[in-house]
Amino acid sequence: MPPLQSADVRADRTRLSSADWEAGALDLLAEQGVAAVAVEPLARRLGVTKGSFYWHFPSREALLKAALERWEKLDEETVFEPLEEIVDPAERLRELFVRTSKEMRSHVLYSELLKALDHPVVQPVMARVSQRRIHFLMQAYRSLNFSRKDAMNRARLAYSAYVGFLQLMLQLKLTRMSAEEFDAYVGHVVETLIPAA
Amino acid sequence: MPPLQSADVRADRTRLSSADWEAGALDLLAEQGVAAVAVEPLARRLGVTKGSFYWHFPSREALLKAALERWEKLDEETVFEPLEEIVDPAERLRELFVRTSKEMRSHVLYSELLKALDHPVVQPVMARVSQRRIHFLMQAYRSLNFSRKDAMNRARLAYSAYVGFLQLMLQLKLTRMSAEEFDAYVGHVVETLIPAA
DNA sequence: GTAACACCATACGCCACCGTATTGACAAGC
DNA sequence: GCTTGTCAATACGGTGGCGTATGGTGTTAC
Numbered sequence: 001m002p003p004l005q006s007a008d009v010r011a012d013r014t015r016l017s018s019a020d021w022e023a024g025a026l027d028l029l030a031e032q033g034v035a036a037v038a039v040e041p042l043a044r045r046l047g048v049t050k051g052s053f054y055w056h057f058p059s060r061e062a063l064l065k066a067a068l069e070r071w072e073k074l075d076e077e078t079v080f081e082p083l084e085e086i087v088d089p090a091e092r093l094r095e096l097f098v099r100t101s102k103e104m105r106s107h108v109l110y111s112e113l114l115k116a117l118d119h120p121v122v123q124p125v126m127a128r129v130s131q132r133r134i135h136f137l138m139q140a141y142r143s144l145n146f147s148r149k150d151a152m153n154r155a156r157l158a159y160s161a162y163v164g165f166l167q168l169m170l171q172l173k174l175t176r177m178s179a180e181e182f183d184a185y186v187g188h189v190v191e192t193l194i195p196a197a
Numbered sequence: 198m199p200p201l202q203s204a205d206v207r208a209d210r211t212r213l214s215s216a217d218w219e220a221g222a223l224d225l226l227a228e229q230g231v232a233a234v235a236v237e238p239l240a241r242r243l244g245v246t247k248g249s250f251y252w253h254f255p256s257r258e259a260l261l262k263a264a265l266e267r268w269e270k271l272d273e274e275t276v277f278e279p280l281e282e283i284v285d286p287a288e289r290l291r292e293l294f295v296r297t298s299k300e301m302r303s304h305v306l307y308s309e310l311l312k313a314l315d316h317p318v319v320q321p322v323m324a325r326v327s328q329r330r331i332h333f334l335m336q337a338y339r340s341l342n343f344s345r346k347d348a349m350n351r352a353r354l355a356y357s358a359y360v361g362f363l364q365l366m367l368q369l370k371l372t373r374m375s376a377e378e379f380d381a382y383v384g385h386v387v388e389t390l391i392p393a394a
Numbered sequence: 395g396t397a398a399c400a401c402c403a404t405a406c407g408c409c410a411c412c413g414t415a416t417t418g419a420c421a422a423g424c
Numbered sequence: 425g426c427t428t429g430t431c432a433a434t435a436c437g438g439t440g441g442c443g444t445a446t447g448g449t450g451t452t453a454c
Binding site: 032033114115116117126131134149150160163164174189192 | 229230232311312313315320323324327328331346347350351353354356357358359360361362363364365368369370371381382385386389390
């Protein structure tokens with residue numbers, strides 16, 4: 001009797017590297033949250049046993065840390081660096097708000113991590129990422145002639161709105177909006193939180 | 198050797214009722230999240246063993262459900278009914294935003310529940326509570342002559358801002374603001390999200 | 395003052411996950 | 425072709441929680 005292989009994600013024939021485990025961890029994280037990133041389930045999913053895992057990582061914590069740092073780096077590169085090039089601050093903000101519609105995976109991950117902020121490994125990563133993003137917003141508002149305090153408060157407000165919206169949509173699933181509704185909402189947010197040119 | 202009694206919360210001498218367990222569950226929930234609401238730890242905290250628990254409740258799930266329904270009821274009574282009496286909608290919104298400064302426990306609980314929205318017992322309760330609150334906001338904006346769509350979008354935005362702020366402050370602890378900073382932020386939010394009279 | 399009830403203790407079996415130890419298989423380098 | 429290094433299987437012990445079974449004790453009703 002064959003060993004009842006689970007849905008076998010990897011193309012088999014190859015062996016696993018640390019990066020494979022990290023990628024798998026992020027997949028599981030996006031799908032089922034931090035608690036689901038456990039070594040035995042992940043091993044099953046990758047078609048091996050945990051005997052393999054403990055060769056690559058000393059502990060579950062270490063995997064989590066490595067995976068999150070991988071995510072943090074990727075996040076910076078794909079989301080923010082492209083935006084730095086837009087010179088007009090109002091336009092930069094608008095683009096940030098709108099591009100946020102795509103890239104669902106990034107939001108899903110961020111949203112799951114929001115639910116695990118009490119975890120000692122998650123907390124510092126999220127603190128860095130969120131701090132950077134809020135700072136990005138603040139600088140844009142500064143360029144729009146907001147006072148220091150107003151810029152800070154508006155940045156906080158805008159980012160809070162992002163975070164809250166994520167939770168309400170992705171987690172609570174209060175209203176699965178149509179594409180038009182969603183665009184209308186984003187339009188409303190832009191009008192409300194970004195001063196007209 | 199005495200049985201190493203834990204910090205003994207109840208005034209002893211009395212025995213426990215279902216309500217005591219529910220209250221204890223909410224305490225633990227506020228302090229350490231949904232996952233921490235486990236029967237053996239809770240029993241230890243209450244100075245009994247789980248032999249007691251299973252007399253009052255058939256399962257951990259049942260306790261959680263009872264506790265959350267208790268919270269839902271209390272929330273309605275203490276937060277929203279008082280506000281219904283304020284007739285001027287702009288004033289009502291302002292008061293909602295400002296009173297939200299107090300009542301920390303309510304926010305802490307809501308914030309912890311936000312992190313457990315995938316839990317089948319938590320989800321429906323949170324859906325009801327959030328839906329009610331957003332509807333409350335929407336009606337206020339309607340009274341301020343917002344179009345139906347604008348009112349909906351603004352309500353979503355305002356509530357998202359609330360939810361996000363909760364997570365950023367209570368969970369991420371990005372910035373522990375001073376009382377003045379906090380008031381200034383609330384002022385900024387009021388100016389931004391509520392049209393001037 | 396005893397019987398019934400309400401609450402609690404103890405002890406047990408079960409499961410899921412963590413981490414360790416030991417051995418095995420396969421490839422590359424010499 | 426034999427050794428070394430890399431990845432993996434197996435088997436084990438430990439922890440912490442769930443739920444059950446059964447018996448015990450204080451309180452109340454009569």
